[in-house]
Amino acid sequence: MTADTYAEAHPASEFLSGVRASIPVIVAAAPFGVLFGALAVENGFSASEAMLMSAAIFGGASQMVGIDLFGARVAPWLIVFSIFAVNFRHVLYSATIGRYIAHWTPLQRFVGFFFLVDPQFAEAEQRVEKGRSLGFAWYMGVALPLYVFWIAESGLGAVFGRLIPNTQALGLDFLLPIYFLGLVMSFRKRAMWLPVVGVSAFVSVVAYHTIGSPWHVSIGAVAGVLVGALFAPKAFREKRP
Amino acid sequence: MSTIFWITLAGAVLTYLTRIGGHLVLSRFERIHPRVEAGLDAVPAAVLTTLVAPAAMEGGPAEVAALVTGVLIALAGGGMMPLFLSSAAVLILLRNIL
Numbered sequence A: 001m002t003a004d005t006y007a008e009a010h011p012a013s014e015f016l017s018g019v020r021a022s023i024p025v026i027v028a029a030a031p032f033g034v035l036f037g038a039l040a041v042e043n044g045f046s047a048s049e050a051m052l053m054s055a056a057i058f059g060g061a062s063q064m065v066g067i068d069l070f071g072a073r074v075a076p077w078l079i080v081f082s083i084f085a086v087n088f089r090h091v092l093y094s095a096t097i098g099r100y101i102a103h104w105t106p107l108q109r110f111v112g113f114f115f116l117v118d119p120q121f122a123e124a125e126q127r128v129e130k131g132r133s134l135g136f137a138w139y140m141g142v143a144l145p146l147y148v149f150w151i152a153e154s155g156l157g158a159v160f161g162r163l164i165p166n167t168q169a170l171g172l173d174f175l176l177p178i179y180f181l182g183l184v185m186s187f188r189k190r191a192m193w194l195p196v197v198g199v200s201a202f203v204s205v206v207a208y209h210t211i212g213s214p215w216h217v218s219i220g221a222v223a224g225v226l227v228g229a230l231f232a233p234k235a236f237r238e239k240r241p
Numbered sequence B: 001m002s003t004i005f006w007i008t009l010a011g012a013v014l015t016y017l018t019r020i021g022g023h024l025v026l027s028r029f030e031r032i033h034p035r036v037e038a039g040l041d042a043v044p045a046a047v048l049t050t051l052v053a054p055a056a057m058e059g060g061p062a063e064v065a066a067l068v069t070g071v072l073i074a075l076a077g078g079g080m081m082p083l084f085l086s087s088a089a090v091l092i093l094l095r096n097i098l
Helices: A002-009 A011-042 A047-056 A060-071 A076-087 A090-100 A106-114 A118-129 A136-163 A172-186 A193-210 A215-231 B003-026 B034-041 B043-058 B061-075 B080-097
Strands: none
Touching: A011 A047, A011 A060, A011 A118, A011 A136, A011 A172, A011 B080, A047 A060, A047 A136, A047 B003, A060 A076, A060 B003, A076 A215, A076 B003, A090 A118, A090 B003, A090 B034, A090 B043, A106 A136, A106 B003, A118 A136, A118 A172, A118 B043, A172 B043, A172 B061, A172 B080, A193 A215, A193 B043, A215 B034, A215 B043, B034 B043, B043 B061, B061 B080
Protein backbone atom coordinates (compact mmCIF):
# COMPACT_ATOMS: atom_id res chain seq x y z
CA MET A 1 0.00 0.00 0.00
CA THR A 2 2.79 2.41 0.85
CA ALA A 3 4.35 1.62 -2.51
CA ASP A 4 1.11 2.66 -4.22
CA THR A 5 0.90 5.93 -2.35
CA TYR A 6 4.49 6.59 -3.27
CA ALA A 7 3.79 5.79 -6.92
CA GLU A 8 0.89 8.22 -7.09
CA ALA A 9 3.10 11.06 -5.97
CA HIS A 10 5.94 10.44 -8.43
CA PRO A 11 5.09 10.49 -12.14
CA ALA A 12 8.25 8.56 -13.06
CA SER A 13 7.50 5.60 -10.79
CA GLU A 14 3.84 5.77 -11.74
CA PHE A 15 4.91 5.56 -15.39
CA LEU A 16 7.06 2.51 -14.60
CA SER A 17 4.19 0.85 -12.79
CA GLY A 18 2.17 1.33 -15.98
CA VAL A 19 4.99 -0.21 -18.03
CA ARG A 20 4.92 -3.27 -15.76
CA ALA A 21 1.16 -3.60 -16.30
CA SER A 22 1.71 -3.48 -20.07
CA ILE A 23 4.04 -6.51 -20.22
CA PRO A 24 1.42 -9.31 -20.16
CA VAL A 25 -0.62 -7.38 -22.71
CA ILE A 26 2.37 -7.12 -25.03
CA VAL A 27 2.95 -10.87 -24.76
CA ALA A 28 -0.68 -11.60 -25.60
CA ALA A 29 -0.86 -9.15 -28.50
CA ALA A 30 2.55 -9.95 -30.03
CA PRO A 31 1.49 -12.92 -32.18
CA PHE A 32 -1.46 -10.91 -33.42
CA GLY A 33 0.76 -7.97 -34.36
CA VAL A 34 3.14 -10.19 -36.30
CA LEU A 35 0.21 -11.94 -37.96
CA PHE A 36 -1.21 -8.56 -39.01
CA GLY A 37 2.09 -7.60 -40.65
CA ALA A 38 2.30 -10.91 -42.48
CA LEU A 39 -1.29 -10.76 -43.73
CA ALA A 40 -0.91 -7.10 -44.73
CA VAL A 41 1.90 -8.02 -47.11
CA GLU A 42 -0.17 -10.90 -48.50
CA ASN A 43 -2.95 -8.39 -49.22
CA GLY A 44 -0.76 -5.99 -51.14
CA PHE A 45 0.67 -3.71 -48.43
CA SER A 46 4.35 -2.83 -48.21
CA ALA A 47 6.10 -3.22 -44.84
CA SER A 48 6.08 0.56 -44.30
CA GLU A 49 2.38 0.80 -45.19
CA ALA A 50 1.62 -1.95 -42.66
CA MET A 51 3.57 -0.07 -39.99
CA LEU A 52 1.91 3.22 -40.93
CA MET A 53 -1.50 1.62 -40.49
CA SER A 54 -0.49 0.26 -37.08
CA ALA A 55 0.83 3.67 -36.03
CA ALA A 56 -2.15 5.69 -37.29
CA ILE A 57 -5.10 3.43 -36.49
CA PHE A 58 -3.63 1.33 -33.64
CA GLY A 59 -6.56 -1.10 -33.52
CA GLY A 60 -5.79 -4.73 -34.29
CA ALA A 61 -9.19 -6.09 -35.26
CA SER A 62 -10.05 -3.07 -37.43
CA GLN A 63 -6.67 -3.28 -39.18
CA MET A 64 -7.26 -6.97 -39.93
CA VAL A 65 -10.64 -6.14 -41.44
CA GLY A 66 -9.08 -3.27 -43.39
CA ILE A 67 -6.34 -5.34 -45.06
CA ASP A 68 -8.74 -8.20 -45.69
CA LEU A 69 -11.19 -5.94 -47.56
CA PHE A 70 -8.35 -4.21 -49.38
CA GLY A 71 -7.11 -7.59 -50.59
CA ALA A 72 -10.65 -8.37 -51.76
CA ARG A 73 -10.65 -5.11 -53.78
CA VAL A 74 -13.61 -3.63 -51.93
CA ALA A 75 -14.34 0.08 -52.55
CA PRO A 76 -12.10 2.32 -50.38
CA TRP A 77 -14.96 4.17 -48.69
CA LEU A 78 -16.45 0.85 -47.63
CA ILE A 79 -13.11 -0.21 -46.15
CA VAL A 80 -12.92 3.02 -44.16
CA PHE A 81 -16.50 2.57 -42.99
CA SER A 82 -15.76 -1.00 -41.90
CA ILE A 83 -12.76 0.16 -39.88
CA PHE A 84 -15.04 2.69 -38.22
CA ALA A 85 -17.69 0.04 -37.56
CA VAL A 86 -15.19 -2.33 -35.95
CA ASN A 87 -13.89 0.44 -33.70
CA PHE A 88 -17.28 1.83 -32.82
CA ARG A 89 -17.19 0.06 -29.42
CA HIS A 90 -14.52 2.57 -28.36
CA VAL A 91 -17.26 5.19 -27.96
CA LEU A 92 -18.36 3.22 -24.91
CA TYR A 93 -14.79 2.96 -23.58
CA SER A 94 -14.35 6.67 -24.01
CA ALA A 95 -17.54 7.53 -22.14
CA THR A 96 -16.62 5.11 -19.35
CA ILE A 97 -13.03 6.22 -18.83
CA GLY A 98 -13.95 9.89 -19.16
CA ARG A 99 -15.44 9.75 -15.66
CA TYR A 100 -12.03 9.17 -14.06
CA ILE A 101 -9.85 11.71 -15.81
CA ALA A 102 -11.42 15.00 -14.79
CA HIS A 103 -7.99 15.99 -13.42
CA TRP A 104 -6.21 15.61 -16.79
CA THR A 105 -5.40 18.70 -18.84
CA PRO A 106 -7.20 19.05 -22.21
CA LEU A 107 -3.95 18.20 -24.03
CA GLN A 108 -3.49 15.06 -21.91
CA ARG A 109 -7.01 14.00 -22.87
CA PHE A 110 -6.47 14.59 -26.58
CA VAL A 111 -3.30 12.49 -26.42
CA GLY A 112 -4.62 9.86 -24.02
CA PHE A 113 -7.77 8.98 -25.93
CA PHE A 114 -5.74 8.13 -29.02
CA PHE A 115 -4.37 5.11 -27.14
CA LEU A 116 -7.71 3.85 -25.79
CA VAL A 117 -7.55 0.29 -27.18
CA ASP A 118 -9.21 -2.77 -25.59
CA PRO A 119 -6.40 -3.78 -23.21
CA GLN A 120 -5.65 -0.16 -22.33
CA PHE A 121 -9.27 0.31 -21.35
CA ALA A 122 -9.34 -2.96 -19.40
CA GLU A 123 -6.13 -2.11 -17.50
CA ALA A 124 -7.46 1.36 -16.67
CA GLU A 125 -10.80 0.00 -15.46
CA GLN A 126 -9.04 -2.59 -13.29
CA ARG A 127 -6.91 0.12 -11.75
CA VAL A 128 -9.98 2.22 -10.93
CA GLU A 129 -11.68 -0.88 -9.51
CA LYS A 130 -8.76 -1.28 -7.11
CA GLY A 131 -9.54 2.21 -5.84
CA ARG A 132 -6.46 3.86 -7.32
CA SER A 133 -6.39 7.09 -9.27
CA LEU A 134 -6.02 7.05 -13.03
CA GLY A 135 -3.01 9.28 -13.60
CA PHE A 136 -1.75 10.37 -16.98
CA ALA A 137 1.79 9.09 -16.26
CA TRP A 138 0.53 5.60 -15.36
CA TYR A 139 -1.80 5.58 -18.38
CA MET A 140 0.99 6.47 -20.79
CA GLY A 141 3.25 3.93 -19.08
CA VAL A 142 0.80 1.28 -20.25
CA ALA A 143 0.09 2.89 -23.63
CA LEU A 144 3.53 3.70 -25.02
CA PRO A 145 5.08 0.20 -24.79
CA LEU A 146 1.91 -1.29 -26.30
CA TYR A 147 2.07 1.23 -29.12
CA VAL A 148 5.78 0.87 -29.90
CA PHE A 149 5.67 -2.94 -29.79
CA TRP A 150 2.54 -3.00 -31.93
CA ILE A 151 4.21 -0.99 -34.70
CA ALA A 152 7.42 -3.01 -34.45
CA GLU A 153 5.55 -6.33 -34.62
CA SER A 154 3.69 -5.20 -37.73
CA GLY A 155 7.05 -4.49 -39.35
CA LEU A 156 8.52 -7.81 -38.22
CA GLY A 157 5.52 -9.71 -39.52
CA ALA A 158 5.63 -7.86 -42.83
CA VAL A 159 9.31 -8.62 -43.37
CA PHE A 160 9.56 -12.11 -41.86
CA GLY A 161 5.93 -13.23 -42.12
CA ARG A 162 6.72 -15.95 -44.63
CA LEU A 163 8.81 -17.66 -41.97
CA ILE A 164 5.83 -18.26 -39.67
CA PRO A 165 5.24 -22.01 -40.04
CA ASN A 166 1.64 -23.11 -39.47
CA THR A 167 -0.31 -20.36 -37.71
CA GLN A 168 -3.29 -22.68 -37.27
CA ALA A 169 -1.28 -25.38 -35.46
CA LEU A 170 0.34 -22.70 -33.28
CA GLY A 171 -3.09 -21.40 -32.36
CA LEU A 172 -2.20 -17.83 -33.30
CA ASP A 173 -5.64 -17.07 -34.69
CA PHE A 174 -7.31 -17.90 -31.38
CA LEU A 175 -4.97 -16.25 -28.86
CA LEU A 176 -6.90 -13.02 -28.88
CA PRO A 177 -10.28 -14.55 -27.96
CA ILE A 178 -8.47 -16.32 -25.09
CA TYR A 179 -6.97 -13.04 -23.98
CA PHE A 180 -10.34 -11.26 -24.15
CA LEU A 181 -11.91 -14.09 -22.16
CA GLY A 182 -9.27 -13.44 -19.48
CA LEU A 183 -10.29 -9.78 -19.42
CA VAL A 184 -13.99 -10.63 -19.19
CA MET A 185 -13.25 -12.92 -16.23
CA SER A 186 -11.22 -10.21 -14.51
CA PHE A 187 -14.38 -8.08 -14.16
CA ARG A 188 -16.48 -10.83 -12.60
CA LYS A 189 -16.75 -9.07 -9.20
CA ARG A 190 -18.87 -6.30 -10.73
CA ALA A 191 -22.59 -5.91 -10.18
CA MET A 192 -24.72 -7.92 -12.63
CA TRP A 193 -21.62 -9.43 -14.23
CA LEU A 194 -23.16 -12.79 -15.16
CA PRO A 195 -26.41 -11.36 -16.62
CA VAL A 196 -24.41 -8.75 -18.56
CA VAL A 197 -22.03 -11.35 -19.97
CA GLY A 198 -24.88 -13.76 -20.76
CA VAL A 199 -26.98 -11.19 -22.59
CA SER A 200 -23.99 -9.73 -24.47
CA ALA A 201 -22.90 -13.19 -25.54
CA PHE A 202 -26.36 -14.25 -26.66
CA VAL A 203 -27.20 -11.03 -28.51
CA SER A 204 -23.78 -10.79 -30.18
CA VAL A 205 -24.01 -14.37 -31.46
CA VAL A 206 -27.53 -13.79 -32.80
CA ALA A 207 -26.45 -10.50 -34.40
CA TYR A 208 -23.36 -12.19 -35.83
CA HIS A 209 -25.57 -14.67 -37.68
CA THR A 210 -28.29 -12.22 -38.71
CA ILE A 211 -26.94 -8.69 -39.18
CA GLY A 212 -23.33 -9.80 -39.52
CA SER A 213 -19.86 -8.77 -38.45
CA PRO A 214 -18.68 -6.27 -37.20
CA TRP A 215 -22.00 -4.87 -35.97
CA HIS A 216 -22.52 -7.84 -33.65
CA VAL A 217 -19.93 -6.24 -31.35
CA SER A 218 -21.73 -2.92 -30.89
CA ILE A 219 -25.19 -4.52 -30.79
CA GLY A 220 -24.19 -7.18 -28.27
CA ALA A 221 -22.36 -4.58 -26.18
CA VAL A 222 -25.31 -2.20 -26.07
CA ALA A 223 -27.57 -5.07 -24.98
CA GLY A 224 -25.22 -5.89 -22.10
CA VAL A 225 -24.90 -2.24 -21.11
CA LEU A 226 -28.71 -1.92 -21.03
CA VAL A 227 -28.89 -4.88 -18.64
CA GLY A 228 -26.48 -3.04 -16.36
CA ALA A 229 -28.33 0.26 -16.71
CA LEU A 230 -31.75 -1.25 -16.04
CA PHE A 231 -31.03 -3.80 -13.34
CA ALA A 232 -27.77 -3.01 -11.54
CA PRO A 233 -28.32 -1.92 -7.91
CA LYS A 234 -26.49 1.33 -8.63
CA ALA A 235 -29.22 2.25 -11.13
CA PHE A 236 -31.76 2.44 -8.32
CA ARG A 237 -29.65 4.55 -6.02
CA GLU A 238 -31.06 7.96 -5.19
CA LYS A 239 -29.23 10.78 -6.89
CA ARG A 240 -26.76 12.35 -4.52
CA PRO A 241 -26.49 16.12 -4.30
CA MET B 1 -0.37 9.35 -52.43
CA SER B 2 -1.57 5.75 -52.66
CA THR B 3 -5.06 4.42 -51.94
CA ILE B 4 -3.65 2.61 -48.92
CA PHE B 5 -2.42 5.91 -47.51
CA TRP B 6 -5.84 7.57 -47.79
CA ILE B 7 -7.67 4.55 -46.40
CA THR B 8 -5.28 4.53 -43.44
CA LEU B 9 -5.64 8.27 -42.87
CA ALA B 10 -9.44 8.28 -43.03
CA GLY B 11 -9.64 5.12 -40.91
CA ALA B 12 -7.34 6.72 -38.33
CA VAL B 13 -9.40 9.92 -38.09
CA LEU B 14 -12.67 8.01 -37.65
CA THR B 15 -11.07 5.66 -35.13
CA TYR B 16 -9.80 8.61 -33.10
CA LEU B 17 -13.31 10.09 -33.14
CA THR B 18 -14.69 6.86 -31.62
CA ARG B 19 -11.99 6.98 -28.92
CA ILE B 20 -12.66 10.55 -27.86
CA GLY B 21 -16.33 10.80 -28.91
CA GLY B 22 -17.92 9.08 -25.93
CA HIS B 23 -16.08 11.40 -23.58
CA LEU B 24 -16.91 14.54 -25.59
CA VAL B 25 -20.62 13.68 -25.52
CA LEU B 26 -20.73 12.66 -21.87
CA SER B 27 -18.64 15.61 -20.62
CA ARG B 28 -21.41 17.97 -21.80
CA PHE B 29 -23.57 16.74 -18.95
CA GLU B 30 -22.86 18.12 -15.53
CA ARG B 31 -24.22 15.16 -13.64
CA ILE B 32 -24.42 11.56 -14.84
CA HIS B 33 -27.66 9.75 -14.09
CA PRO B 34 -27.23 6.64 -11.88
CA ARG B 35 -28.62 4.46 -14.65
CA VAL B 36 -26.04 5.75 -17.12
CA GLU B 37 -23.42 5.25 -14.43
CA ALA B 38 -24.55 1.64 -13.91
CA GLY B 39 -24.58 1.06 -17.66
CA LEU B 40 -21.04 2.38 -18.03
CA ASP B 41 -19.88 0.08 -15.22
CA ALA B 42 -21.13 -2.80 -17.37
CA VAL B 43 -19.15 -1.67 -20.44
CA PRO B 44 -15.98 -3.76 -19.95
CA ALA B 45 -17.80 -7.08 -19.53
CA ALA B 46 -20.41 -6.23 -22.18
CA VAL B 47 -18.00 -5.22 -24.95
CA LEU B 48 -15.24 -7.74 -24.29
CA THR B 49 -17.78 -10.59 -24.20
CA THR B 50 -18.84 -9.80 -27.76
CA LEU B 51 -15.23 -10.28 -28.86
CA VAL B 52 -15.23 -13.83 -27.45
CA ALA B 53 -18.75 -15.21 -27.90
CA PRO B 54 -18.95 -15.62 -31.71
CA ALA B 55 -15.41 -17.05 -31.79
CA ALA B 56 -16.45 -19.55 -29.13
CA MET B 57 -19.60 -20.52 -31.04
CA GLU B 58 -17.68 -20.99 -34.28
CA GLY B 59 -14.88 -22.89 -32.57
CA GLY B 60 -14.41 -26.65 -32.51
CA PRO B 61 -13.57 -28.87 -29.50
CA ALA B 62 -10.03 -27.47 -29.18
CA GLU B 63 -11.24 -23.86 -29.05
CA VAL B 64 -14.06 -24.60 -26.62
CA ALA B 65 -11.76 -26.64 -24.37
CA ALA B 66 -9.26 -23.77 -24.33
CA LEU B 67 -11.93 -21.26 -23.28
CA VAL B 68 -13.36 -23.60 -20.63
CA THR B 69 -9.83 -24.02 -19.25
CA GLY B 70 -9.56 -20.24 -19.05
CA VAL B 71 -12.86 -19.87 -17.18
CA LEU B 72 -11.89 -22.60 -14.68
CA ILE B 73 -8.50 -21.05 -14.01
CA ALA B 74 -10.06 -17.64 -13.44
CA LEU B 75 -12.64 -19.13 -11.06
CA ALA B 76 -9.81 -20.90 -9.20
CA GLY B 77 -8.25 -17.49 -8.66
CA GLY B 78 -5.62 -17.56 -11.40
CA GLY B 79 -4.48 -14.27 -12.90
CA MET B 80 -4.21 -13.29 -16.56
CA MET B 81 -0.86 -14.90 -17.33
CA PRO B 82 -1.61 -18.40 -15.92
CA LEU B 83 -5.00 -18.26 -17.64
CA PHE B 84 -3.59 -17.16 -20.97
CA LEU B 85 -0.71 -19.63 -21.02
CA SER B 86 -2.77 -22.66 -19.90
CA SER B 87 -5.57 -21.93 -22.36
CA ALA B 88 -3.10 -21.47 -25.19
CA ALA B 89 -1.36 -24.74 -24.22
CA VAL B 90 -4.67 -26.64 -24.26
CA LEU B 91 -5.55 -25.08 -27.62
CA ILE B 92 -2.24 -25.92 -29.28
CA LEU B 93 -2.15 -29.42 -27.81
CA LEU B 94 -5.68 -30.32 -28.90
CA ARG B 95 -5.29 -28.77 -32.34
CA ASN B 96 -2.26 -30.93 -32.94
CA ILE B 97 -3.66 -34.23 -31.65
CA LEU B 98 -7.35 -34.01 -32.67
